Amino acid sequence: MIAPSILSADFARLGAEIEAVAGEGETRADWVHVDVMDAHFVPNLTLGLPVVQSLLKHTDLPLDCHLMIEDPDRWAIGYAEAGAHNVTVHVEAAHDPVKLAKDLRAAGSKAGLSIKPGTPLEDHLETLKHYDTLLVMSVEPGFGGQSFIAGVLEKVRTARRLVDTGHLKLLVEIDGGINADTIEQAAEAGVDCFVAGSAVYGAADPGKAVAALREQAARAAGR
């Protein structure tokens, strides 16, 4: 699955930018990734719930909301209630991530848990039993266009093994620095869903970039 991140899109034309990856067939994105940053959990400020509510009126693509915010226990639920498909919170910010996952699911969305590059996976395996997606950050959260940190692929391999052996039941998602040079190693490590911001919205044709990345990942994964 390919999830273009609108962090690299033109914020003044978000509806049209999403339409560029909402066509038919192979150029259609699977999810649209929305980076919510609060200038506290990360040193950057983007958009929040009112923008997500508006985007939901303009697209039928599932929205994958990545909340890089403090106190997600308080704020995440609003995104689920608005109709986001998947709401991801950071384990480093959540106070009670198990309760939060239950609340998100009860409000109708999938629940995602994200870990920063320096956060070990092993410390959160019990918590992950309550989640539908694991978002492995392959850059320090906060900005698009950064270089891929290949060291996080060890966490992807571990998560893949735990899913394949039935110990976890979730999608493995990767976010940060995914492009034509890095997607194959991520696919080989076992990623299910690839977030790509600059590689999609920096391309002349975002839809074609989605198709090319998906095809490259599928080939590398041997599918």
Ligand SMILES: O=C(CO)[C@H](O)[C@H](O)COP(=O)(O)O
């Ligand atoms: O969460 C993020 C940054 O914190 C973004 O989703 C991510 O960086 C996507 O941008 P790019 O593909 O250009 O790295």
Ligand SMILES: [Fe+2]
């Ligand atoms: Fe993100």
